[in-house]
Amino acid sequence: MSTARDEVLARIRSALAPSGPGSGPRPGPEPLPDPPLDPRPAPTGAALLDLFVDRLVDYRAEVVRTHAAGLPAALVRVLAGAVPVVPTGLPPAWGVAGVTDHAGLTADDLDRQPCVVTACAVAIAETGTIVLDHGTDQGRRALTLVPDRHVCVVRADQVVPDVPQALARLDAARPLTFVSGPSATSDIELQRVEGVHGPRTLQVVLVEG
Secondary structure (H helix, E strand, O other): OOOHHHHHHHHHHHHHOOOOOOOOOOOOOOOOOOOOOOOOOOOOHHHHHHHHHHHHHHOOOEEEEEOHHHHHHHHHHHHOOOOOEEOOOOOHHHOOOOEEOOOOOOHHHHHOOOOEEEOOOEEEOOOOEEEEOOOOOOOOHHHHHOOOEEEEEEEHHHEEOOHHHHHHHOOOOOOOEEEOOOOEEEOOOOOEEEOOOOOOEEEEEEEOO
8 A cells, every 4th residue: 555655756756757758857947147247337436435335324334434634533533432442553643542452351351341443454335344354453353243332444445346356355364254234133023133243333434535
């Protein structure tokens, strides 16, 4: 007596069997055509920076635009009196007075710091992403993942249009962290929760010249 399992398998074999005498195996699905190339030229100059800022704002990051001479004053305004933890290679010309990171600072110590100030390796306008390769001006990974607020300085010449151009500037042998807005996740009811896997607040200071 055939079992229900045998009947199901028989139906599957029948559906997969060639149809008609002499017919071979059924052809597979036709390959999808390549997506059309975007005819628009990649943005440059001010348009590139505007796109980067728009994407950052979409991700709920805060953006301050300044120039090189105004960077120290811009950082003072952004920090608003908070004393940050900073990586060992942060440029002194930025004028940030903070707690310099060292091996003795544990994750609990970093969690008690109000914020961190770092540079970045490259930034991607199309996705509003900041990439860290954890050089001396960015510090170890924990430094930018544990404190609740990350203040990141991005120079205009570090902003590229898309991911391939960003990857061309990066060393794949280095540890890379891609940051797109504040840390956020959603529960089963799609309620957005920020600060679970990293900083709750991302503030970008864009230096345009």
